Amino acid sequence: MTDTKTPPRVLVVEDEPDIAAVIAYQLTREGYRVETALNGAAALDALHRDLPDLLVLDRMLPEISGDDVLKALRADPATEAVPVLIVTAKKDQADRIQGLELGADDYLTKPFSPRELVLRADAILRRTQGERRGAIRGGPILRAGPLKVDVGAHYVTLDDEEVQLTPTEFRLLQTLMERRGRTQSRTQLLTEAWDVDSVAARRLHTRTVDMHVRRLRGKLGPAGEWIETVRGFGYRFQRPTG
Numbered sequence: 417m418t419d420t421k422t423p424p425r426v427l428v429v430e431d432e433p434d435i436a437a438v439i440a441y442q443l444t445r446e447g448y449r450v451e452t453a454l455n456g457a458a459a460l461d462a463l464h465r466d467l468p469d470l471l472v473l474d475r476m477l478p479e480i481s482g483d484d485v486l487k488a489l490r491a492d493p494a495t496e497a498v499p500v501l502i503v504t505a506k507k508d509q510a511d512r513i514q515g516l517e518l519g520a521d522d523y524l525t526k527p528f529s530p531r532e533l534v535l536r537a538d539a540i541l542r543r544t545q546g547e548r549r550g551a552i553r554g555g556p557i558l559r560a561g562p563l564k565v566d567v568g569a570h571y572v573t574l575d576d577e578e579v580q581l582t583p584t585e586f587r588l589l590q591t592l593m594e595r596r597g598r599t600q601s602r603t604q605l606l607t608e609a610w611d612v613d614s615v616a617a618r619r620l621h622t623r624t625v626d627m628h629v630r631r632l633r634g635k636l637g638p639a640g641e642w643i644e645t646v647r648g649f650g651y652r653f654q655r656p657t658g
């Protein structure tokens with residue numbers, strides 16, 4: 417269990433009420449706050465009403481499948497960062513890989529023990545909460561639409577194609593994405609991405625930042641436009657909605 421003050425919220429999407437109840441019971445016992453949704457439409461409603469810290473998602477759902485819920489969630493900038501644990505009855509390796517390619521963070525194959533589920537949920541939350549604190553280790557994945565940044569592996573893909581970045585470009589992108597929507601001054605970027613203190617950052621030429629941002633944008637193609645120039649102040653990573 418993580419030691420955040422407010423218990424993490426988990427949305428459990430499972431169409432079999434008995435299984436949903438067992439999962440909810442176990443997670444609640446471990447200190448999570450749990451909401452359940454019995455179908456994909458209810459899941460998407462709940463996601464937009466109140467963003468959970470984790471989504472536990474059954475793949476086999478009537479009407480809107482778990483895969484479609486996952487695709488919709490990852491395609492929407494409002495929900496794309498929610499970690500997802502897929503629960504699947506399919507044992508086939510290809511199906512597992514497909515689930516992970518759709519953007520699941522981990523998966524569990526039915527039947528699973530409730531204890532196993534809690535351990536996976538704890539592990540995912542430790543990773544994502546580490547990401548929020550800016551921790552480098554543990555391999556969080558930062559996502560923005562087709563752009564994926566694997567922080568632990570120093571690996572960036574755009575539409576599943578690798579993008580080769582220098583270490584500085586990588587840290588620059590990571591910093592901007594971790595603080596998405598918030599403008600970062602050139603000095604802030606120098607202290608974070610170049611790992612220098614603020615005194616040294618003032619001595620470094622801020623044009624250095626502009627030059628690296630220009631190169632980074634060039635390498636990211638259309639996604640490069642999401643690094644916006646905020647005139648007179650710095651840069652901000654923002655993926656436009658719609």
Ligand code: CA
Pocket residue numbers: 430431432474475476477
């Ligand atoms: Ca099911």
